[in-house]
Every structure is written in C-alpha cells, then in structure tokens.
Amino acid sequence: MIKIFVLFFAGARDIVGHSRLEIEIPKASSIGQLREILLARFPRLENLASRAAFAVNESFALPDKVLFENDEVAFLPPVSGG
Amino acid sequence: MRIKLTRDPIDHQEMVENCRTKSTGAIVLFLGTVREITGNNQTLSLEYDAFAPLAEKSLTEIAEEAKSSWPIREIEIIHRLGTIQPGETSIAICLSCPHRADAFSACQQIMDKIKKVVPIWKKETSPHGVSNWIHP
Numbered sequence: 001m002i003k004i005f006v007l008f009f010a011g012a013r014d015i016v017g018h019s020r021l022e023i024e025i026p027k028a029s030s031i032g033q034l035r036e037i038l039l040a041r042f043p044r045l046e047n048l049a050s051r052a053a054f055a056v057n058e059s060f061a062l063p064d065k066v067l068f069e070n071d072e073v074a075f076l077p078p079v080s081g082g
Numbered sequence: 083m084r085i086k087l088t089r090d091p092i093d094h095q096e097m098v099e100n101c102r103t104k105s106t107g108a109i110v111l112f113l114g115t116v117r118e119i120t121g122n123n124q125t126l127s128l129e130y131d132a133f134a135p136l137a138e139k140s141l142t143e144i145a146e147e148a149k150s151s152w153p154i155r156e157i158e159i160i161h162r163l164g165t166i167q168p169g170e171t172s173i174a175i176c177l178s179c180p181h182r183a184d185a186f187s188a189c190q191q192i193m194d195k196i197k198k199v200v201p202i203w204k205k206e207t208s209p210h211g212v213s214n215w216i217h218p
Binding site for chain 2: 007009010011014048051053055058059060074076077078079080081082
C-alpha cells in the first residue's frame with residue numbers, strides 16, 4: 001500500500017467533510033482506481049465523481065495516470081467560476 | 083500579462099489603463115457581475131472558492147493560448163474569491179488588440195474556456211438561508 005493525499009473542494013468537500021484526506025491505496029493504483037476507492041468510502045460522491053476532473057501535484061491528470069507515494073490528488077467537481 | 087485571484091474588489095479601471103497601448107486600437111473589458119434574479123430565484127450572495135495554484139496556472143495557460151491565436155498585446159484576468167454581493171464583479175478580463183474584431187472574439191473565447199475548465203466554484207445563497215454549491 002502507499003499513502004497519498006486527496007484534496008476536496010466545494011460540494012465534494014461538504015460530502016466528504018474534509019478538505020484534505022490522507023488515504024492508503026494499493027501500489028500502482030491509477031486515478032480511475034482511486035475514484036472507485038473514494039466512491040466505496042463516500043457513496044454520496046457518485047454524482048460528482050462521474051463528472052469530476054482530477055489533478056495530481058497541481059497539474060491536470062487523466063484517469064489512467066498511476067499514483068505514487070505522497071502524491072497530492074485534487075478531486076475537482078464540475079466548475080462554476082466566472 | 084497579469085493573472086490574479088483576489089479577495090478584494092476588482093479595480094477594472096486600472097486594468098483598462100494597463101491594457102492601453104499606442105500600438106493597439108481596441109481594448110475590450112468583460113466584467114462578470116453577480117445577478118440578483120435568475121428566473122424566479124433570488125440570489126442574496128455568491129461565495130467563490132478555488133484550487134488556487136491550479137486555477138492560476140490554468141488561467142495563465144488560457145491567456146497564453148489566446149495570445150498565440152490572436153494579436154493580443156496586453157491581457158489581464160482577475161477572478162474574485164470569497165463572498166460577493168449582487169451587482170459586484172466576480173471576474174474581469176481586459177485585453178488589447180490592434181483591431182476590435184480580434185479583441186471581441188478573443189475575450190469571448192477566453193471567458194467560455196474559463197467557465198469550462200478553471201477550478202473555481204461558486205456557492206449560491208438564496209433567501210431562507212439555503213446555500214448550494216453550483217456544479218453544472
């Protein structure tokens with residue numbers, strides 16, 4: 001297992017109850033697999049998770065990106081700036 | 083080029099003066115302002131939150147991309163964070179180009195892109211104290 005950090009914003013932060021969470025995931029997990037892990041732990045994220053974008057260490061990242069120890073993943077629900 | 087997230091009111095007049103150059107014949111300023119009434123709903127205030135480092139990076143990329151597509155000489159984008167009231171400015175885009183057609187279309191495309199990708203979110207507070215994050 002490896003330890004990573006996940007950042008939550010806006011509606012996702014309200015659902016999870018934290019803005020930053022340390023979690024353990026199997027080694028070589030991808031963002032897509034992390035999404036499944038988060039959904040299992042926070043089922044109410046489903047609506048946002050299916051439409052969320054992700055960033056790793058402050059850069060946008062696709063679901064197939066593999067995560068490493070201490071990576072900081074941002075869970076980005078659909079945006080509404082402007 | 084100036085890209086900024088701020089909790090203070092946006093001074094758009096300063097942005098216009100920063101974009102004024104002798105080699106450009108058009109300055110376009112777009113202000114996004116908080117609308118009090120949408121259909122039958124009233125908005126008391128909006129609260130903006132961002133993943134600031136990525137939002138700034140993303141705004142910078144959008145501005146750079148626009149500069150490679152249009153003859154933009156100066157460009158500034160400022161987005162407000164925190165709680166703001168109806169009528170106040172939430173975002174300002176100001177840019178200058180030699181001619182107006184380029185300035186108008188650059189500004190429109192920049193704004194459309196910002197609304198799609200930049201990690202900024204707003205929470206709407208309606209009467210009766212109901213607050214909701216907007217996730218379109």
